Amino acid sequence: MLGIFLLAAVIILLVIATIGVVALVYGKDMPARIWRPLLDRHDVLILDTETTGHSKSARIVEIALLDTRGVVRINSLVMPAGRRRIGASRIHGLTYRRLVEGGARPWSTVAPEVATALREASTLLAWNSGFDVRMLRQTDKRYGLPPTLPASLPVRCAMIDYHSDRISLAEAVMDEGVTEGTAHRALGDCQSVLAIMRAVVRRSDESGS
Numbered sequence: 001m002l003g004i005f006l007l008a009a010v011i012i013l014l015v016i017a018t019i020g021v022v023a024l025v026y027g028k029d030m031p032a033r034i035w036r037p038l039l040d041r042h043d044v045l046i047l048d049t050e051t052t053g054h055s056k057s058a059r060i061v062e063i064a065l066l067d068t069r070g071v072v073r074i075n076s077l078v079m080p081a082g083r084r085r086i087g088a089s090r091i092h093g094l095t096y097r098r099l100v101e102g103g104a105r106p107w108s109t110v111a112p113e114v115a116t117a118l119r120e121a122s123t124l125l126a127w128n129s130g131f132d133v134r135m136l137r138q139t140d141k142r143y144g145l146p147p148t149l150p151a152s153l154p155v156r157c158a159m160i161d162y163h164s165d166r167i168s169l170a171e172a173v174m175d176e177g178v179t180e181g182t183a184h185r186a187l188g189d190c191q192s193v194l195a196i197m198r199a200v201v202r203r204s205d206e207s208g209s
Contacts, residue, residue, distance in 0.1 A: 032204030043122040048189040050092040064186035077104035129157040
């Protein structure tokens with residue numbers, strides 16, 4: 001009788017160990033499984049924004065949309081109304097002077113173009129989607145405009161897809177060894193996200209996962 005119980009215990013432990021190994025392997029390959037069908041698509045867009053800060057009163061000063069073929073759909077500087085001092089300029093370098101020299105347009109002009117691109121999309125990705133979506137919504141609200149982001153559009157957080165915990169885009173860029181993109185500029189960050197997606201899927205394909 002004791003032998004039967006011991007045999008049953010060994011079998012249970014082996015099953016648990018096997019499940020654990022499978023879960024570990026599957027979990028490590030999860031970003032590739034998510035991103036593979038989203039690559040090389042005109043209707044899957046990557047979003048990034050640069051803003052005047054992180055507060056509830058912060059507004060967008062630069063926005064980019066890149067599809068996963070690498071085609072730039074939107075890349076625009078945005079002039080925040082009534083502001084000559086741009087918060088967070090020490091991070092992204094977008095001072096009032098640079099916005100003027102770069103031909104920054106009011107959000108009321110940029111927003112309809114962004115809305116049109118998003119209406120044609122099937123999926124939207126952003127590295128930190130919670131932040132970028134919030135900035136879209138509060139910038140729309142600040143200028144009294146209808147929502148730019150369609151309520152029915154699925155939004156994925158690439159940061160969560162890539163890592164179960166919070167990880168900065170700069171850390172992921174270093175981890176994957178990608179060189180595409182310019183940090184803390186909207187289009188550059190979109191390009192970095194796409195490069196990370198491609199690197200992850202390529203590594204998975206090469207390993208046969």
